[in-house]
Every structure is written in C-alpha cells, then in structure tokens.
Amino acid sequence: MLHLSYKVDKMTDRELEIIQILKEYQSLSSGEIFEKLNTKVSYATLKRTVSKLQEDNILQATGQGKGTKYIISKAYSLLQKIDLDSYYQKEIDEREIIKEFNFSIISDTLAKADIFTKREHKELIGLQKNFEQNISDLTKSQYLKEFERLAIDLSWKSSQIEGNTYSLLETERLLKEKETAAGKTKEEAVMLLNHKDAIDFIIEHPDYLFPIEVRKIEDIHSILMKELQVERNLRTKRVGISGTNYRPLDNEYQIREALSMTCDLINSKESVFDKALLALVLISYIQPFMDGNKRTARIVSNSILMNFKHCPLSFRTVDSIDYKKAMLLFYEQNNISSLKSIFTEQFEFAVNTYF
Numbered sequence: 249m250l251h252l253s254y255k256v257d258k259m260t261d262r263e264l265e266i267i268q269i270l271k272e273y274q275s276l277s278s279g280e281i282f283e284k285l286n287t288k289v290s291y292a293t294l295k296r297t298v299s300k301l302q303e304d305n306i307l308q309a310t311g312q313g314k315g316t317k318y319i320i321s322k323a324y325s326l327l328q329k330i331d332l333d334s335y336y337q338k339e340i341d342e343r344e345i346i347k348e349f350n351f352s353i354i355s356d357t358l359a360k361a362d363i364f365t366k367r368e369h370k371e372l373i374g375l376q377k378n379f380e381q382n383i384s385d386l387t388k389s390q391y392l393k394e395f396e397r398l399a400i401d402l403s404w405k406s407s408q409i410e411g412n413t414y415s416l417l418e419t420e421r422l423l424k425e426k427e428t429a430a431g432k433t434k435e436e437a438v439m440l441l442n443h444k445d446a447i448d449f450i451i452e453h454p455d456y457l458f459p460i461e462v463r464k465i466e467d468i469h470s471i472l473m474k475e476l477q478v479e480r481n482l483r484t485k486r487v488g489i490s491g492t493n494y495r496p497l498d499n500e501y502q503i504r505e506a507l508s509m510t511c512d513l514i515n516s517k518e519s520v521f522d523k524a525l526l527a528l529v530l531i532s533y534i535q536p537f538m539d540g541n542k543r544t545a546r547i548v549s550n551s552i553l554m555n556f557k558h559c560p561l562s563f564r565t566v567d568s569i570d571y572k573k574a575m576l577l578f579y580e581q582n583n584i585s586s587l588k589s590i591f592t593e594q595f596e597f598a599v600n601t602y603f
Contacts, residue, residue: 262287262297267306267320275310275317304365323361329585332573340493345580349497349537353511353582354530363522363584372521372592375599379559380603395451398602400424401562403443406546409568412436438475443543446471450551460511460527462504468551469537471545478539482507487535491572493581496535506534507581514552524552525591529584532575542575559603561594591597 257425262285269284270276276284282294290295298318301307306328308321335343364372383391404412404419414436418429418600423444428437450456457464462482470480486498497503510530514523531545550560563571574586 249525254270258281262289263301263306266297266301270318271309274298275319277317281318281384283540288301288541290495303367305362306442321361322357324549326357326361326550326582326584327588328566328583330577330581330583332570332577332586336573340491343493343509343580345493346582347493347495349495349506349534350582351509353533354506354513355415357582358526359513359516363588364519364527366559368592369519369521372595375596376558379599379603388603394602396600397450398562399447399451401564402447402550402560403440403565404561406443406543407572408411409563409566410439410543412582414440427569429531434478436602441476441553442472442476443547444485445474446547448548450547450554454551454554457548458555459515460548460552462507465507465511465531465536465544465548468547469540472515472547473537473540476539479537482536483538485538487538489535489579492574492576492579496533503536505536507531510534520553520558521591521595523547523556524558525584527552528591531593533578559595559599561591561598562602563590563594564601566594567596573599 261305262424263264265285265287273280273284276299278292280294281298285294298307302318304327305321305323307318309318310319348528365388368554386394400420400423401416403423404414404416407414407419414429414432418432419440421427422429422437422440428434431506449468449471457468466481473480482503484498484500486538487496497506510526513530517523519524528545528549531548532542535541537544546563570586571590574590577583577586
C-alpha cells in the first residue's frame with residue numbers, strides 16, 4: 249500500500265525562513281539567500297533545500313547559470329499548507345479574506361500552476377497503476393459489483409456532507425431495495441436516489457462530459473436536482489454561503505463566463521488529476537446554481553476520472569466538517585492545499601478499498 253508523502257511533509261524552520269527572506273527581498277541568488285540565513289547550515293544543504301522548494305512549486309527560478317535567482321512562485325499562496333484548526337480559531341468576521349470572486353485564480357494562477365508536485369503526481373500514478381492491475385483481475389460482474397458498492401458509498405457521503413441524515417446502511421437499503429427509512433423526509437430519499445441516477449448515467453456514458461462544457465454540467469445538475477424543487481440552469485439570483493463572508497458572483501453573465509473559463513481550463517490540463525481536482529474545487533467556488541453545487545462538483549470530478557479510466561472517489565472517510573472547512577479555505581484564501589489533501593487521501597482510499 250502506498251502512503252502519500254504529503255501526509256507527513258511539514259515545512260521546516262529553514263524552509264520557512266527562506267520564504268520569509270524572499271518575501272522581503274523578492275529575488276535572490278542561492279548565495280544571497282545563504283548570506284541572509286540565520287539558521288546555521290552548509291551551503292550544500294541550503295542548495296538542497298532551495299531545490300526541494302522548487303520541486304514543491306513554492307519557489308521559481310529565473311535566469312540561468314550564475315545569474316539564476318529565486319522568487320516565490322505565483323502558486324505559493326495557492327499551495328502553501330494552512331492548518332485548518334488554527335485558521336478557524338478566528339471567528340468569521342475576524343478573518344482577513346478575499347471577499348469577492350477572483351477571476352484571475354482561473355485565468356492566471358491555476359492556468360499556470362502545477363497543482364501537484366512531481367513527487368505527489370508520481371505517487372498518484374503509482375496508485376492508478378495499482379487500480380489498473382486490480383481491475384484486470386476482476387470479471388465483469390465483479391467489476392460492476394465493486395462499482396455499485398462505491399456508488400452507494402458516494403451517494404451516502406455526498407448527501408451527508410449536505411446534511412442528509414440517512415445512515416450508510418439505510419442508504420444501501422434505499423438504493424438496492426427502494427426501502428425508505430423511518431423518520432426521514434422524502435427529500436432526503438430523493439437526494440440519495442438522484443445521486444445514484446447521476447452515477448449510473450456516468451457509468452453508462454463515461455465520455456458524455458468530454459470535452460467539458462457548461463451545458464453538460466447543467467445536465468448533471470438537473471439529474472441531481474430532479475424532484476427537489478430546486479431551480480435548474482445557471483442561477484439569476486444572489487446566493488449566500490453560511491460560515492463565510494465570501495460573496496459569489498451574482499451576475500448571470502459573469503457566472504456563465506466563469507464556468508466557461510473553468511471548462512476551458514479543465515480541458516487544457518494534461519493531468520487527469522489536475523482536471524478532476526479543478527472540477528471539484530471551481531464548480532463549488534463559482535456556485536453556478538441555486539443549490540446542489542458541491543454535489544454537482546463531486547459527480548463531475550468523478551466523471552473525469554472515469555472517462556480516463558481512473559479510479560473514482562467515494563469520499564467515504566471524509567469528515568463532513570473538514571470537507572466544508574477545506575472548501576471555505578479556498579473560497580476565502582484561494583488556497584487549495586486542504587482540498588488537495590482530501591482528494592489524494594480519497595484516491596488512495598478508493599484504490600485500496602474497492603478494487
């Protein structure tokens with residue numbers, strides 16, 4: 249079993265000091281950084297540390313040879329690890345946040361950034377190879393049975409994140425036997441059944457969403473919102489998000505523009521993992537619909553993985569509060585680190601659990 253290194257990687261005092269020096273001086277050679285470093289280390293150690301920060305997309309080199317200098321990468325604020333417990337110790341009105349929707353996070357930062365480090369990408373590819381080996385040993389009926397198990401778990405967890413109170417066992421009974429649980433609302437049952445319908449649609453039409461287009465995302469949203477008294481298509485009204493002062497776009501034309509930019513960005517990325525994570529994050533960030541945005545994002549993200557024959561995610565072991573906190577962190581700081589951790593953890597979990 250692979251255990252992704254990001255789980256245990258923590259930025260050292262030396263790395264933090266280098267970043268602080270570059271924040272102050274903006275552009276320095278490795279020799280200049282060495283001279284300003286308070287931590288006593290050899291020059292060779294300093295060079296290795298700078299190389300690691302480059303590999304982790306935190307620093308960027310400019311120039312060549314002896315003229316090489318280092319600056320903080322544009323992706324630093326996007327990728328730097330932020331401790332959620334510390335971040336949320338401040339109350340909603342005390343946090344300094346990016347309150348308005350940031351178009352440049354799509355058009356500039358995410359368009360240019362390598363979201364996963366080379367090490368992270370290598371480990372994800374290793375897990376994908378395990379998945380491919382695992383399914384090669386399964387019969388068609390075994391493969392479909394495993395997919396059904398994952399679909400039930402995804403329907404349950406995705407609904408639970410949105411406040412649905414069905415247990416996993418009750419969800420399984422509902423989806424397999426159409427047996428509703430006592431004391432639950434009709435809307436809760438419909439939410440779960442719609443999830444299963446959306447997943448079944450993707451299984452039957454794995455390439456439907458490709459290339460990703462706004463109208464196809466709307467189609468997935470329509471399946472998820474069936475019989476739930478939720479407006480279809482892109483919203484024309486303002487929405488608020490509980491727990492944050494971030495304000496999503498409230499102009500229908502800007503919403504369409506942002507979602508169209510997101511589709512173009514996803515289609516342009518070479519990495520399947522980049523594509524899937526961007527769908528998960530940006531559809532939620534844009535909030536293009538009156539309701540069901542995060543549910544739509546999770547299904548679209550999984551459809552990307554499935555289209556490219558990658559293992560889909562059930563999110564079964566995600567803590568609902570942690571998921572919401574990670575999403576709010578992106579809304580407020582445009583920082584993807586916590587959601588990236590959830591994504592990679594859940595990819596590993598899915599490969600090792602279902603197949």
